[in-house]
Amino acid sequence: MFYTRLEIRLRGKMATVRVGVIGCGTMGKIHVNAFRKVGAEVAAVCDIDEKEVKYAREVLKIEHVYTDYHDLISRKDIDGVVVVTPNYLHYQMTIDALREGKHVLCEKPPAISAKQVKEMFEASRKYGRKLLIGLTWRFRKLSSILRNYVLKGKIGEPYLIKAYMIRRAGIPGYGSWFTIKEQAGAGPLYDIGVHMLDLSLWIINDFKAKEVLASTYAKLGPKGLGKGTWGKPVPGGPFTVEDWAVAFIKMENGTTTILEAGWAGHISRGDYNVVIMGDKGGINYREASIYSEENGVLVDTKLEVGEEKPVENEARHFVNVILGKEEPLTKPEEMIMLQAILEAALKSAEEKRLVKISEVL
Numbered sequence: 001m002f003y004t005r006l007e008i009r010l011r012g013k014m015a016t017v018r019v020g021v022i023g024c025g026t027m028g029k030i031h032v033n034a035f036r037k038v039g040a041e042v043a044a045v046c047d048i049d050e051k052e053v054k055y056a057r058e059v060l061k062i063e064h065v066y067t068d069y070h071d072l073i074s075r076k077d078i079d080g081v082v083v084v085t086p087n088y089l090h091y092q093m094t095i096d097a098l099r100e101g102k103h104v105l106c107e108k109p110p111a112i113s114a115k116q117v118k119e120m121f122e123a124s125r126k127y128g129r130k131l132l133i134g135l136t137w138r139f140r141k142l143s144s145i146l147r148n149y150v151l152k153g154k155i156g157e158p159y160l161i162k163a164y165m166i167r168r169a170g171i172p173g174y175g176s177w178f179t180i181k182e183q184a185g186a187g188p189l190y191d192i193g194v195h196m197l198d199l200s201l202w203i204i205n206d207f208k209a210k211e212v213l214a215s216t217y218a219k220l221g222p223k224g225l226g227k228g229t230w231g232k233p234v235p236g237g238p239f240t241v242e243d244w245a246v247a248f249i250k251m252e253n254g255t256t257t258i259l260e261a262g263w264a265g266h267i268s269r270g271d272y273n274v275v276i277m278g279d280k281g282g283i284n285y286r287e288a289s290i291y292s293e294e295n296g297v298l299v300d301t302k303l304e305v306g307e308e309k310p311v312e313n314e315a316r317h318f319v320n321v322i323l324g325k326e327e328p329l330t331k332p333e334e335m336i337m338l339q340a341i342l343e344a345a346l347k348s349a350e351e352k353r354l355v356k357i358s359e360v361l
């Protein structure tokens with residue numbers, strides 16, 4: 001049962017969708033801005049940090065500001081809830097909001113275990129409300145263009161993927177939840193590895209993973225090196241996650257993905273890419289190019305996609321999901337598998353052995 005545009009208009013708001021944002025930190029504020037840009041109303045915000053509460057009231061001019069998210073999700077005039085809190089809170093807040101009849105946009109990683117992600121989507125089905133995961137890279141034009149090329153057979157059968165997002169000194173929120181294992185679930189693997197892995201598997205439209213072999217390291221973080229600028233650092237706070245991860249992921253059909261995610265390492269500079277090799281062509285995401293060999297010559301196809309506004313596109317999509325005009329771009333099976341692969345990678349690194357996906361599902 002969804003709110004129709006008519007029902008929303010009947011509230012006297014001229015079809016304005018109303019959302020509430022839980023967690024108004026670094027990313028929460030970006031969401032507030034994006035929802036306003038696409039014409040939605042940010043009716044309420046919740047944060048436990050008094051500084052953020054004051055900012056939401058005085059600078060963002062949010063009408064209803066709470067410190068307990070239960071007060072936000074129980075509001076009858078809110079259609080959608082955006083969960084932008086530390087990773088370990090995604091699970092409970094999402095389920096509670098769905099139970100209150102709200103559609104939910106939950107930030108990435110979906111949760112901190114595949115089992116939790118499964119339960120979140122079960123709740124979405126049970127309460128008849130949609131759940132979208134904030135995998136922002138899917139909302140770049142280039143991502144869907146490349147996916148369409150792959151779906152139409154332009155690169156043939158993909159067989160090898162190299163996906164990475166690595167930084168020289170980019171540990172976010174040092175000492176905060178970001179660097180506490182129980183609260184983040186993992187370090188760069190869950191924080192940025194999740195983006196590149198999802199982007200890769202979404203482009204090739206295959207999330208059927210079989211097994212994972214991975215290594216994680218924490219060489220700079222524990223020494224207080226490699227701090228970045230994102231997030232809200234907590235002086236004296238701990239560092240109990242990895243600062244670098246590399247995983248070798250085998251799919252059921254034999255495709256291999258080499259995933260690397262790093263927050264801090266002695267390299268010349270940060271970088272990211274998704275490179276996909278297929279038997280008819282190959283993709284280089286960063287170069288926005290497709291490579292092939294046709295009629296005896298090597299062919300480079302360069303794509304010009306213009307300015308990207310992924311967070312706004314994601315907000316617009318969520319509004320359309322609320323209105324029943326679009327189905328969530330992130331599918332339950334994909335999200336469960338995405339989390340399972342990352343969880344298997346962590347387990348593999350911890351136990352120093354190959355881990356089958358079936359062990360974490």
Ligand SMILES: NC(=O)c1ccc[n+]([C@@H]2O[C@H](COP(=O)([O-])OP(=O)(O)OC[C@H]3O[C@@H](n4cnc5c(N)ncnc54)[C@H](O)[C@@H]3O)[C@@H](O)[C@H]2O)c1
Nearest residue numbers: 023024025026027028046047048049084085087107108136
């Ligand atoms: N999609 C993206 O590209 C992207 C980018 C950055 C962060 N994120 C995700 O967004 C989430 C938040 O990250 P961030 O960088 O904004 O972190 P942050 O630390 O800057 O903000 C988190 C906020 O949540 C608040 N909070 C903590 N517990 C709370 C509770 N019980 N109730 C209400 N508020 C609570 C904190 O006070 C803080 O203001 C994370 O899951 C992160 O992975 C996604």
